[in-house]
Amino acid sequence: MDDLLREFLTETNESLDVVDVELVKFEQEPNNARILDNIFRLVHTIKGTCGFLGLPRLEALAHAAETLMGKFREGAPVTKEAVSLILQTIDRIKGILAELEALEGDEPKGEDGDLISQLEAMSLAGDAAKAAAKADAKKPAESKKAKEETTGTLVSQVLERELRIGEVSLDELERAFRETEVEVETDVTVAAEPVAERVSAAVSPAGTGQQGIDLVKVAAEIEARLNLASERKPEKAEKSVEDKEADAEAKGDGKGSVSSQSIRVAVETLEHLMTMVSELVLTRNQLLEIVRRHEDSEFKVPLQRLSNVTAELQEGVMKTRMQPIGNAWQKLPRIVRDLAGELGKQIELEMHGAETELDRQVLELIKDPLTHMVRNSADHGLEKSEDRKTAGKPEKGTIKLSAYHEGGHIIIDIADDGRGLNVERIKQKVVENGLATEAELEKMSEGQIFKYIFAPGFSTAAKVTSVSGRGVGMDVVRTNIEMIGGTIDLKSVAGKGSTFTIKIPLTLAIVSTLIVESAGDRFAIPQLSVVELVRVQSNSEHRIERIKDTPVLRLRNKLLPLVPLARILGVAEEGEKSEDDGFIVVMQVGNVTFGMVVDGVFHTEEIVVKPMSKMLRHITMFSGNTILGDGSVIMIVDPNGVASAIGTAVAAEVSEKQDGDKLRSVDDPAKVSMLLFRAGSPEPKAVPLSLVTRLEEFDIDKIEHSNGRDLVQYRGSLMPLVYLNHGVQRRMEGTQPMLVFSDSGRSMGLVVDEIVDIVEEQLDIQVGSEMPGVLGSAVIKGKATEIIDIGHFLPLAFEDWFTRKEISSAALTRSLLFIDDSPFFRNMLGPVLKAAGFDVTTCASATEAMRRLGEGERFDIIVSDIEMPGVNGFELAEMLRRDPRFRHTPIIALSALCTPASIERGRQSGFDDYVAKFDRPGLIASLKELTSHEVGLAA
Amino acid sequence: MSKTPVNATGTAANEALTDSIQYVTVLIGGQLFGLPIHKVHDVFVPESMTRVPLSAPEIAGVLNLRGRIVTAINMRRRLGLPPREGNSSIMAVGIEYRGESYGLIIDEVGEVLNLQTNGREANPANLDRRWAEISGGVHRLSGQLMVILDVERVLGRMLDQIAA
The missing domain is CATH 2.40.50.180 (CheA-289, Domain 4)
Structure with a gap:
């Protein structure tokens, strides 16, 4: 059987058990929206999974049930009949699942028209009741308390009571149908398209045949995939449909059934196993130590064996917990493929970092949200091929999935190159749903408005499709992610696409860390945030300089803020010595780079992060602790905590400028x-x-x-x-x-x-x-x-600061034209150039300079900025070089940007020299050289 | 729901029947304290403790006790007593609290006493506030008093302070 299907069976059976329990609870307290949400989500998930596995029967059932529950959500009265009907549907789904398992992946043939039409009718009745009892629609029909509460209201309770006591009569339903025809019409066509299809199938006998064809197609597909003989299947299927109870019994004693082939082990059990293994390792180490002291011990050989077994055991236990994230992605290509067909879009799924390991438990929990988000991206994010073509994008839309570690977290990005979120549409929805007022929205940034898509019951999809659009999606996603202490964020650019970023803490994951020493204690730093290590000594090339009390390091011409680990941990000892001789761990957290000063660096070690005690969890500098190979406990430094301690302002500012210094x-x-x-x-x-x-x-x-x-x-x-x-x-x-x-x-x-x-x-x-x-x-x-x-x-x-090294011929004042759009540089360099013996004329733009030159002013030398609005330095130089009058006038380029490429460009444009803006000595030297050269020529 | 009260009365009845509680006695700064024996997981000699910077002053550090990370609480500091002089060996009492392991660092472990519950007296009104906070009452023994150490309060208060 297909792995996907096997997993689906295990999961769905579990979910259905939960639904059973929850439904009963819900019946008792129909006002509890949380329970309803929970059931709704479970059924929604089942429906979704059935959809892509090609199980139309199950999908149709789940969809009909979900539609009915959707009505409850919207405020329709919760009746016993309705709940029974849903329970009945759940039972039917369970029956089908059992058969599905028995048939090894073939959806049994059968007819659910009866149930679906009932569900459908009930949904309509719900609408009718809602319409009749507008204000009080939410009042439960079941609880007596509710009755007392509602007696005071003017709403007619007749319909509700009747519904509760007796069976829903067909007449009544029909009346309801007629009464709410207009509303219902839109509901049926828009909200429940597949249901309508099923209903018609159920009504007309011809429809049955059609459904049969559907099933055969699916069966054929699965068969082809599994290379299974299909001879006996229809027979078996019929049998099982007819005799559901017998089948249920069969399932009961069917010990070899798939659901029980894999077992779920509580993480606690694994955690305990792990603890015991760690202890075993420690004991083994002690034994080895003892044996080492006694040269020819008879224990030597068995101990060696014990040692090997222990190592293997340790590895095995570790393995049970860690899994590459790729496991959660396995389903996605197929889902995307099916979705592409279903939605008539061309979609490419790119996956990066599938090998990123994360804890099994975490993996399980993010699987569904991930699937959901990919489906969302495909459904809402990406445009149809034609639209993409019109927008000038490649026809094929891309969904990019990437996972990586960052500063003690695992980051998963789901990016699409679709149309991006529609801010106006979201705003409209927010106001409609009463989540915020327009005035409030006015004050919000786009980012804040986007966040509303995570609100419960929020969906901007105009059409409710079987793929998405019921507004459960992002809500479920957020709930699941927050449950494991993660966060979700999104960025969206209209027309360019959206990116969802999930950040999951590493609490349970294995990380490679760098063990360092600071103020006599050892600390572990997650290696993923470590960029490089720099050794500093007070007399070496790399040394710590200070701006006031803030230490900084000049590293490759960049100023790196330094933070002594001991100081931020508050364990700094008196005396500066330790800070000037030591190591700097250059770390990158998000877009912030800083150096952490430590006293010593030992080695790297793979560790399993253990959560800290509640007593210590408030310390943001640590993300956890662990037991090292030598048995001692070590604290794990949280790079994020350190970065924010250095200065949140800096972090925010830098992160705004996403693309870094270059x-x-x-x-x-x-x-x-x-x-x-x-x-x-x-x-x-x-x-x-x-x-x-x-x-x-x-x-x-x-x-x-x-x-x-x-x-x-x-x-x-x-x-x-x-x-x-x-x-x-x-x-x-x-x-x-x-x-x-x-x-x-x-x-x-x-x-x-x-x-x-x-x-x-x-x-x-x-x-x-x-x-x-x-x-x-x-x-x-x-x-x-x-x-x-x-x-x-x-x-x-020094009075002669500027003049002392000037050319002896400085007496002959030379005229200089200085062009720079920045008043600062004009003011800054003007006096410098003057002091260097030039008669300086400044211009704020190339055009102004051209005007002056054109009017006949002559200069011995021209110094020009490169980056200027309008005409830039390169263009100016090219223009001047074309003019015979200025062909031989030396021109020096002055630029903040000094890359080989720009220097080459400058040379080609006709500049005689190219000097960095702040290289004052360089400029003076260049001027001196060029002017003396000229003097030499003239002489 | 309805079961809880039944259980509670059940326990109360049990206590009344047994009439005595076993205490593990410990010495902290010369004072005798008693911990209900069912709270005490083990008694151990803390080794290679790791300091935790920025933690509450009462936290002596974390250590590895048979593969579990135990948070050690310096009971002298918790009780506002001066640190112990000299480097005599220290002992720790291992307890479990809200699913986590803690080690209460004390001076010495004494014997196990079986004491009548009706011999327990309430905290004297003038007891040091820090002590009263963590004491579950006092037992008069021959020649000295034994303060009952209420583990819940010793640790619970610390957590509350952190949360606050």
């Missing part, structure tokens, strides 16, 4: 890392970080006074200190923070009060400044911030 720097060349500090006044001040060579703090007693100025001995020479303004506090004790600017072996210290932060912001100087040393003000981190003009302070330290 893309950002291309898209947004004006985004600059700024160092925020305070000096003289509480208002923040800022300077581009790339201009700062180092951040230092000097002990006050290291600061010496000589020749009327403050100096410190710094790296073997004297470094003059410049106070940013008179307000800067000259401290009497402790340390004085300063920004160090170095250039060609000379350094200057700019003394400030406090170094605050490093931020990456778009720099837009909005208000210029007349004050020397201040370029202007810009908004940084939502605050008006003074942007400091370093160019002003450098000459204060």
Whole structure:
């Protein structure tokens, strides 16, 4: 028999048992929506599974039952008859299932028209009753309490009472049918298409034949697949249909039946087994240790054997719990194939990361939600081939399923390239269902509105199909996922598709971890979040630098925030030594990258995460604990917890910019890392970080006074200190923070009060400044911030800072045209270039420059930004090179983006040199070279 | 539903019949405490305890007891007593609470006493609040008092504090 079918039988039998119990409970408390929801879901699942397994009889039955229960959900009175009818249907389904098993996968032939038409009639009656007892439709017909409650209301209870006491008479039903004809009509055609089909089949004798054909087709298909002889089947089927009770008996003693071939073991049992095995391993290790001490022990050989067996046993027990997620995906290709046929769409299913292992229990629980979501994507997400063609997309829609580990979680993405969610439609539905008001919706982001699709009873599908659209789907999905402590999220772009992301905690999964030491204790870090390890020493290339008290590491030209593990765990010992010599575990959590400073790194170990005690579960820094091979307990660090401890603000900001630094720097060349500090006044001040060579703090007693100025001995020479303004506090004790600017072996210290932060912001100087040393003000981190003009302070330290290395011929002032759209850079580099001996003219755009040049202004050299709105630097250079007047004028490109490709592009465009924006010495050197070259030519 | 009261009265009746409870006595900071024997899983010497940073101060750490991870509670700290001086060996009483294993770290384990339930007295009104919180009453023994350690309260309160 097919694996799928076998599984279906086991599962469905279990579900039906639950439905039985729940239905009885429901009959007693018809107002309990939770029970109803539960039953509804179970039946819905059965229906869905039957649909793709090709079991039309079961599907039709389940669908009819579900329709009736749907009426209860909408407020139709719950009558004893209705419940009995559903129970009867459940029994019939069970009967069919038993036969299905006996026939090894063939759906028995038979007729359910009787039941279906009854269910159908009952649904209509439900509608009628609902219409009659509008306000009070939900009142139970069964409980006496309800009766007392409802006596006061003006609603006529006649119909309900009658329904309850006697059998539903056909006349009554017919009357009901007539009364609610209009409503019913839509209901029948829209909500219960397959049912209508069945009903007609039941009514007309000719219909029976048609259903028979259906079945034969299905049977043939299954037969072909199984290569089974079909000779005796019809006979058997007839027998079993006729004699259901005998069959039930047969099932009862049929010990070899499929349902019992696989057994379900409680995870607790496995957990216990695992514990015992761990203990066995420990004991074995002790024994081995003892035997090792006694050279020729007679125990040696048997112990070796014991050791092997133990290892095997351990592996076996582990295996029982872990399964690749691919197991849950096995069904999907078939489902998608069938759906594609059913929906008339072309669908391709891509699966990635099928080998990702997860706990069996977790796997079981996400199987159904996954199936459901894939069905949803196929049904609602993807458009029909024609629509896709019109939208300019490939005809074949793609559903992409991927699974991977991330920071102690397993992430499963279900992405489709369909039409995306319809925000307006969802809004409309939300308002209709009274989940929120329009005013409330107005204030919500798209993401928040999308979340409503997870609300119970929510479905935007215009048509209720047998695939989806009853609004159980996403609700069930969410419930199941939350049950295992997971979360579900979605992103959707109109016209591009939607992506659902399921995040499941790793509580029970095996993870590979890195064992590290911090402050004398060992900790395990999930290897999946570890990007690399860096060894740091105070005198090596990689060393920890500090911005105020925040340690950072320059790693491949990027500033990596560091967080000492000991400090975030609150176990840091006094003394800095441990932080400067050690290892940095570079970790990535989502889109946040940071370095965790640890004292030592031992090895990696595969561990089984055990949940922490309730007493410890509130500590977000740990995701669990485990017992290591040597028998000691170790805490597992939760990278997510650490990342959020570093700063949720940072995480949020970074995650908004999904695509990371590279893309950002291309898209947004004006985004600059700024160092925020305070000096003289509480208002923040800022300077581009790339201009700062180092951040230092000097002990006050290291600061010496000589020749009327403050100096410190710094790296073997004297470094003059410049106070940013008179307000800067000259401290009497402790340390004085300063920004160090170095250039060609000379350094200057700019003394400030406090170094605050490093931020990456778009720099837009909005208000210029007349004050020397201040370029202007810009908004940084939502605050008006003074942007400091370093160019002003450098000459204060060394008067010849800019001039000393200038060309001797600097006396001949050369004219320079500087084009940059950013006022910051114009203000920043203008003075620098001036100081370098040029007569600087600045232009805010290429067009302005062209105008000036066209009007006859002449410049000895042109320095141009590349990324500018309108005409960019490349285009400008190309244009100038085509003009004989400017063919020989040196042009230097100045860009934040310095990739080999862009440098090559610059060369082709006619630039003489290509300099990074913050490479001030490089720019000066380039200018010097190009102008002296020119001088040489002229001479 | 209807069964619960029957059970409850049943237990009460049983207690009345047996008339005595067995206590495992332990010493914490010189004071004698008694734990109802049915609560005590085992008595062990805690070895290689792992500290848990950021945990409640009473939590001494976690340790591996025959393959189970046990959370060790420092009873001296729980009772507001000074830490023990010298490095004399410590003992722990293993208990189960809400499906999890805990080890109460104590100074010494004494004997098992069979005490009459009617000899139990309520907590004196002036008992230290931290003690009264976890004490289920007092038994007068010859020459000394034995405070009944109510395991539920010892651990339950800690959990409540975490939840709060």
